[in-house]
Amino acid sequence: MKILIFILGLTVTFFLAFLVSSNRKEIKYKPILILLVIQLILSYFLLNTSIGFILVKGIADAFGVLLKYSESGINFVFGGLANKGEAPFFLSALLPIIFIAVLIGILQHFRILPFIIKGIGFLLSKVNGLGKLESYNAVAAAIVGQGEVFITVKDQLSQLSRKRLYTLCASSMSTVSMSIVGSYMKMVEPKYVVTALVLNLFSGFIIVHIVNPYTVSKEEDILELQEYKKQTFFEMLGEYIILGFTVAVTVAAMLIGFVALIAAINGLFNSIFGITFQSILGYIFSPLAFIMGIPASEIVQAGNIMATKLVTNEFVAMLDLKNVAGDLSPRTVGILSIFLVSFANFSSIGIIAGATKSIDPKQANVVSQFGLKLLYGATLVSLLSGTIVGVML
Template sequence: MSLLQFQAAIGLALLCLLAWACGGFRRGVRPRVLAAGLLGQLLLAGALLHIPPLRAGFALLGDTVEALARATRAGTSLVFGYLGGAPLPFAETTPGASFILFFQALPLVLVVGALSAVLYHWRLLPLVVDGLAAGLRRLFGLSGACTLSVAANVFVGMVEAPLLIRPWLAGLSRAELFTTMVAGLATISGNMLVVYASMIAPVVPDAAGQLLTASLVSAPAAILAALLMIPEERAPAAAAVEGPMPRLHDSTMDALVRGTADGLQLLLGIMASLIVFVALVALANGVLEPLIGLTLQGIAGVVFWPLAWAMGVPVEDCAAVARSLGIKVVVNEFVSYLDLASGGGAGLAERSRLILTYALCGFTNFASVGIMVTGMAALCPERRAEISALGLPSLVAASIACCMAGATVGVLTPP
């Protein structure tokens, strides 16, 4: 083991300690949870990163993402013309100036949203989710409802996953409710995974496979971070799930239409969030920089520096990685990945870029907390106050979980 790998191993232990400290060093943390969380991350990441057949299978995702991007470009070219990727009617004087994020990259959300709905209706997605949920349930000893939501979060969003267990939300223990919320923030949905993979493919080899691995590894990391902060205090039998996952659509065409509509809502939400939060950060920087000589990104670079080090990042790369982590929390992970793809990670070592890719793979930002709290409160109004109170703690735990995923890769990847 190299020095940087040993640094990441120490950092993984320190991140566990940080999660426990953020919860007030509560008693009741079960050794089973700690062992399952750490071993689950290491074994899952090790298998997906270093077993050739699995690695090759995940590498095929890159071809799938490229095929989806080409298909989407055909649609955007028809609807938006050269704004959507069709040939330019004029000479491009500045390389890359013709790329328009909203018209060329974001419409991929529509296509993937529709395909996800169809795969769910065909029972292919529930089959995978059920398998993941069974594994997590055996590892951690949580209820079927909680682990089902955590497993679903690997593929769907932070509100859609709890929707699958709506009848059981009121019966979850406080620790299980918190775990459900943390998992929603510590992972990314399948449609955003495809978008991010297409964005960072030029700078991160096998981007789609790496992001899917990151989302899978973040599932046990999220459970571990959540139960270190708020340990389980009762048996989980009260929230067992009976029967298959519910059907959400009447037919394949209904799934296609509703999936497209849901994708459109997400597309518009992303656009609005990007405009508002980037503008607010620019406004805050306009106030802070003349006063203290620092921007929000600069402050984040200081605050998150220890987390970058804990993931096994070399000292010379820690400031850049910390800055990206800060952008993710203050704005969102979309802007962080966009920065990484557009040259923000140009000076980073390849291993540091890989670790950062894993650490950014989650909805850990303030806007997502608001979306999740609002959505879950609507699903379970009788626990509205409890859900609201757990909002910011879930952001802390999910941020630690994403850093745990980064540290896991740091342990398994030599310099």
């Protein structure tokens, strides 16, 4: 039965992508097949083998150590705010972003991170059927963040065609920033966070091949990165500390606003129609939950959480999942966890458009024009990754 649902999930996902394809005749099926096989192998390795378990546990433990180190600074400043021995969500899950951001800054400063990103990007370009710039951008977005990644390619941004620009933006929305991975691990199982990071990278390439097919010539396939500005070590530390704090506060503000707004809308719908707004969305998204392999008895509740992620953000949806995880089967929790680990939501359109506007206002207008298509494609990326994991659990 799992195999049949898996085939159904792939068929529906690819069909939904095919519907909005900009050039169906130019779709390259060979790299799509190669990438799909790689995904199946990697997901099986990470979720169903002892070596994969050791690898995932090692990564999760490493983040656990980093989070413990971050607690020393948080406790020093906010120790008195702990409530009954349990720190509030802002302190335990969001403020560690500052320390992770500092580590990213250090790796950037000593040119270690750019070397790793370029190396992985180069290897990916050999199998994904896309250009070096697209491959680099996908890896970089998963590490430095969806807004910051455009700074490193700002010299090429104005020269990019509409299709190549779409691919760069789609990669930024389909992945997540390494600086907040630790925060995710506070809400969902680390093994699913790690698996989603890997799968979304390849799912993003597959969906782009269908939604936005094109060919990059050898003359165009040049990767010219912006030189990092020269700073002293302590200047860099100060900048990344502020950047990490800004991200943490921004996420906190969005959570306050979105959670309150959803509560208000739910209350309004419940008083007028006798059903919450999220419940209505749950019914709308339930077919998508089913094709990922979620049991029929849980698809409405799962659809509710999936829709919440789309209209708010992944943090709100993860909190909802954490609250009801005990009522759901482990299979449903696993598939939903994979689906939630991405930036595919309405607010990301504004973030990406804002990031490009600060560099090239003309290209930012182009990004705004295909904003909804970006969100549509990124949601299909999450759907594809969830479907892949559904056949493995």
